[in-house]
Amino acid sequence: MQIKADVGKCQGYGNCVDLDPEHFDLDDDGLVVLLRTSVDEAELEKSGAAVRSCPVQAVWLADDDA
Amino acid sequence: MTPDRIPGRVVIVGTSVGGIRTGQALRAAGYTGEVVLVGAEDVAPYDKPPLSKQVLVGDQAAGDIPLLGPDGWSGDGLTPMLGRAAVRLDPIGKQVILSDGEPVDYDAVVLATGAHPRNIPAPEGYLVRTVRELRDSEAIRAQFSSGGPVVVVGSGFIGAEVASSARQLGLEATILEALPEPFARVLGSEVAARISRLHADAGVSVLGSAAVARVEPLADGTGVVHLADGRRLPAATVVVGIGVVPATAWLADSGLDLDRGVLTDEYCRASGAPDVYAVGDVARWFDVRSGEHRLVEHWTNAVEQANLVAHNLLHPDELRPHAKAPYFWSDQHGLKIQMVGRIHPDDRVSFLRCATTAGDKDVALYSRDGGFSAAVVLGWPRAVVACRQAWERGEDLAQVTGRLAALSTTAIPVPVG
Numbered sequence A: 001m002q003i004k005a006d007v008g009k010c011q012g013y014g015n016c017v018d019l020d021p022e023h024f025d026l027d028d029d030g031l032v033v034l035l036r037t038s039v040d041e042a043e044l045e046k047s048g049a050a051v052r053s054c055p056v057q058a059v060w061l062a063d064d065d066a
Numbered sequence B: 001m002t003p004d005r006i007p008g009r010v011v012i013v014g015t016s017v018g019g020i021r022t023g024q025a026l027r028a029a030g031y032t033g034e035v036v037l038v039g040a041e042d043v044a045p046y047d048k049p050p051l052s053k054q055v056l057v058g059d060q061a062a063g064d065i066p067l068l069g070p071d072g073w074s075g076d077g078l079t080p081m082l083g084r085a086a087v088r089l090d091p092i093g094k095q096v097i098l099s100d101g102e103p104v105d106y107d108a109v110v111l112a113t114g115a116h117p118r119n120i121p122a123p124e125g126y127l128v129r130t131v132r133e134l135r136d137s138e139a140i141r142a143q144f145s146s147g148g149p150v151v152v153v154g155s156g157f158i159g160a161e162v163a164s165s166a167r168q169l170g171l172e173a174t175i176l177e178a179l180p181e182p183f184a185r186v187l188g189s190e191v192a193a194r195i196s197r198l199h200a201d202a203g204v205s206v207l208g209s210a211a212v213a214r215v216e217p218l219a220d221g222t223g224v225v226h227l228a229d230g231r232r233l234p235a236a237t238v239v240v241g242i243g244v245v246p247a248t249a250w251l252a253d254s255g256l257d258l259d260r261g262v263l264t265d266e267y268c269r270a271s272g273a274p275d276v277y278a279v280g281d282v283a284r285w286f287d288v289r290s291g292e293h294r295l296v297e298h299w300t301n302a303v304e305q306a307n308l309v310a311h312n313l314l315h316p317d318e319l320r321p322h323a324k325a326p327y328f329w330s331d332q333h334g335l336k337i338q339m340v341g342r343i344h345p346d347d348r349v350s351f352l353r354c355a356t357t358a359g360d361k362d363v364a365l366y367s368r369d370g371g372f373s374a375a376v377v378l379g380w381p382r383a384v385v386a387c388r389q390a391w392e393r394g395e396d397l398a399q400v401t402g403r404l405a406a407l408s409t410t411a412i413p414v415p416v417g
């Protein structure tokens, strides 16, 4: 799976970073930064929880070919 | 996994963020049984934080704040039963009874009925409002479009956001707080003074020691708010934000342990009956860290507990306790206010001004005997992430200060207030 982000929607709530700091970070303006976009099988639970925890659906998971 | 102990059918009561995220987390974890969502409201599940913000000012409408994925109920693999409230839980027969008497069988049930807003004694009609559901917000928005003044009763976060939205629409707005210091109950005096100033600068009149005696409706649909000390304020809309009551009335004869919420253990399992779980604003869970039961009425808590309950339902031999840092955000007059942790009345408050590439940022740190209790961060989300990690690891004040210093070019203490 791949993580996708729409930085324009991000509100800096930070929930994604809290749950999955290996994929997500915030910059000084409080906007999400993807540290890595690929999610392997073992990481899916964490990254899935992270995207579901975004209050504004600024981050989501997509199939590799999407 | 021990398949024989995995429930075949999970019923979730409540279709807001706690309920929907529990269902989605079950599916994400590969659960293949049936997941039924019982909801009193007959509308597509929507998110609540925008109801006092974007929806009130018209930046977002119902369709912009969905909780389900793009393909709705079926895309998320959830079975909705909407428009009928659950009126009873029978933990022996393992049934949830709906308002028309229909029983819904469960192997496990998740209670996610949230909370109802408190109100003041109000006259008939639409003058006095609370904001909890989409229709409340839509109705207030319609009322705002015919003008102010807006009087907000209570200086909690939702009220403060309503006042901020009213100002954004150019309406006259007043916040009334019965206690002497507005905002202080949650934030303490020092930070409260700062937030009062934010509102005053934005043109909100913030009144302390302002207890409402009654609201008098006038023939033209507007009204007058009478304060206990005799002051009177004209109002086109009165919005009441004086807290919420957990929605447990329907569980009165269930045998569950209820005490201002559904009491659960640290795994969010309700006490008093097997295979019953509770999440979100209705759940008063056992906090191992403090040794007390706690109820946290914030969005992130509901989502964290949803994930936790999905995990615990599917992994009865690897139960996870709820131990995340309490966290919420609030958006007022363009400023993002984010709070982490739990304030104690004896805490000392210090302000730190941190220079970053995005300008100077202020953080209020609450501490007791060198221990870190809580942080209120103004407009600096990056610091919030650091504070949440520090809180969860039990770091002390010096360690948190060190983390904030590492994120800034300089971090200097500034006078409180």
Ligand SMILES: Cc1cc2nc3c(=O)[nH]c(=O)nc-3n(C[C@H](O)[C@H](O)[C@H](O)COP(=O)(O)OP(=O)(O)OC[C@H]3O[C@@H](n4cnc5c(N)ncnc54)[C@H](O)[C@@H]3O)c2cc1C
Pocket: B013, B014, B015, B016, B017, B018, B019, B038, B039, B040, B041, B048, B049, B050, B051, B052, B084, B085, B086, B087, B112, B113, B114, B115, B131, B132, B133, B158, B247, B250, B279, B280, B281, B282, B296, B297, B298, B299, B300, B302, B327, B328, B329, B330, B331
């Ligand atoms: C206007 C507003 C603004 C907010 N802003 C923020 C914010 O900025 N930041 C933040 O952290 N938090 C915020 N919150 C708090 C956050 O939205 C709540 O913590 C969250 O909604 C709790 O979710 P829940 O699913 O536990 O309960 P609720 O959202 O209260 O949902 C309960 C659901 O259960 C249903 N229900 C109730 N009783 C029954 C029954 N007997 N049978 C069937 N269904 C039933 C209700 O219809 C509802 O759908 C805000 C809340 C409001 C109202």
Ligand code: SF4
Pocket: A009, A010, A011, A012, A013, A014, A015, A016, A017, A026, A031, A032, A053, A054, A055, A056, A057, A058, A059
């Ligand atoms: S959770 Fe969403 S809003 Fe918050 S930082 Fe991550 S992407 Fe941005």
